[in-house]
Amino acid sequence: MTKTLMLIKIELLNLFGNNNFARKKSGKKAISVFTFIAPAGVMLYISVLYSFLLMDSLPVGSQYIMPVLMTILSFIVLISLSFYNATGHLFGFKDFDLLMSLPISKISVMVSKLVAFLLMDYFFALFLVMPYIIVYGIKMAQPFLYYLFGIIAFVFLPLIPMAIASILALVINSVTGNFRYKALLRNILTLLMVGIIMFGSMQMQNLLLMDMTSAAALMNNIKIYAIPIYYFIQALINLDVWSLILFILISTVVFVLFLLLFTKMFTKVNIKLNKGYKVKNFHLKSEGSSTRLVAMFKLQVKRYFGSTVYLVNTIVGPLMLIVFIIIGLFSGVDEIKLYLSAFDQNGMLMPLLTVAILFISSMCVITACSISLEGKNIDMLKSFPIPISEIFIAKILVQVIMNGLICILTIILGFLIYDISLSNALILIIVSIIGSVLYAVFGLVINLLFPKMNWDSETIPVKQSMSVIVAMFGGMIFTGLQAYGYILLTNSLSFIAYLSLMMLFDILLITGMWSYLTTFGARKFKRL
């Protein structure tokens, strides 16, 4: 037991990246705390904001819809989070061989991984679920028993999302383990899974919105499509003990079933994942050659597509653009054309499309963790006879090509399907190229300022590092400021004049950041 607890402690230190927190300087301590708190802060903000907005907008007698919607949202967020994090934490983690070689039982290793993973879910759930439970309690003047039920139900709430997400990750990892192109297959399956989760959540919300006026129909839909959520809500709203017991029972049974599967598959899947692919009858062929920059770029592309968590974290946003275009094809092209034309007549079409393109670019900051992801390879990279600026260019190119191409493809589809004029399409293409370069260079600068070179799982630099958080929020804020600037100056400047000024400003920013990268940045890179 003591060994299991020791393992759990180490897992938690690894997971939250604070294993030398006490010895860190105050500035780095602050960064560590911020990295740790920021995602929780975002969840807290979303939860509180939505809870209040919903409570205030719902008619008297229908306020219970708020916890219903928030619980569904919490389930979706927790499934997505757990799904992203399961590979790297439960499957395919780097210390598998080391842990299995230690005189510790296999069960202890599994328990430590699982408990740490579950605690991480509880940590995020705390900021996501508890606020809306409290808001509802205050607004509806609920008795003490409500809060007691809330706490008990909260303890069991993350079990089902975690089990669902881990089973999905388990299936994907066990299916792809033996394939030559396992990274490619895993990427495709993961993107499909993300698509299904998003589609499912949209469908769920549609169902709810359809029956918003009918309380009975609403709860009926929940009862059909999400039984655990139904009992959770019944227990909380009506303080129904039987519903609470049923919710606990369902959650526990699902979790136990997952545990049985996990125990059976844990070693098998991890051995498969750690094995790597071996080819039969390999014969040397004549190898082609590339320039240094192309070789470095190809390496970065392989790196990008070789890591599912890296790819999915940065590609879903831009891919959504194309998904929306395709969804539009089925839900009525003419109707959308009418909307676009109305916006165009108000002079709002191009500002909106420009903001959308820049916003998507700012969400897809591939470079924000590309230096951190070099990890222990960084020394080899520094020993190569290649200027640091070429390494930076190769990293920037990956983002510009990935993000830029998706944006350009979307614009071309918009031009072909929705009659966006050629001149507007050309302007948007220029915006998307400049935007892609801007946020790629920005991401690299931020990663150099906040590098995270020591990690056990790629999830840590990709999803839990300061550089990713700062680059994403920084980019979104900058896009927001550019949009706000247009609103302020809309009476004195035409859109094209404003956009030209902004693009010029962006080019100046790119130039400034590039000169930083090639001077101070290169020196900082050498010191990593």
Next chain:
Amino acid sequence: MTEMSDNMLQIKNYKKSYGDKVAVDGIYLDVEPGEIFGFIGHNGAGKTTTIKGVVGILDFDEGEILINGKSIITDAIACKKEMAYIPDNSEFYEVLTGIKYINFISDIYEVSKEKRNELIKKYSDIFEMTDNLGDTISSYSRGMKQKLAVIAALVHEPKLLVLDEPFVGLDPKATHSLKMIMHEICDKGGSIFFSTHVLEVAEKLCDHIAIIKEGKIVATGTTEEVMGKKSLEEVFLELIDHD
């Protein structure tokens, strides 16, 4: 103004600190063409810090390091082109296959197509890795990774080979092959600078030896000069134990 020299590697007053801790304290070393130079010291003595300075991974506080007369600080790319580095813990891009990694290194060092094909074949056969080059690096054992690092280092025919504990993880046959290749490089006028804990290997293989202790060179010279009438192990233990 950098002074021109015939030496393949010159380390002059190299000093490197990590915060308050001095890792290497103003050392001087010369490695001549055709020479195998062994760099010996206990754990934490400053061997890897010196090697990382030589190959341009670390900036340093004071001093100068010249590779074939060129400064690693002011002419880093030209210096790096002339040498190859094999670290003590070969870290790789594990998503690549062995052949893709060697090809990537060949591109970075601008090796011609003909030359790379010839040398990949030669060295992968010597190290019995030809059949494994199509496998992903993540499937390799530690020894295979070390062999891959050696092949990748040799494929661009470096004039100076810098190795940090090169024999760790290699099987006896591969160790023998590597020693032969080290001699072959030196016979062609190249040089080898390597660190090791295996004193028997250093004793038999090296022309020159330097012993580092707490960041300072405590003995240097030809292997015979350093050993005198004792074994290298005796000399090393005496120097390390002596305060």
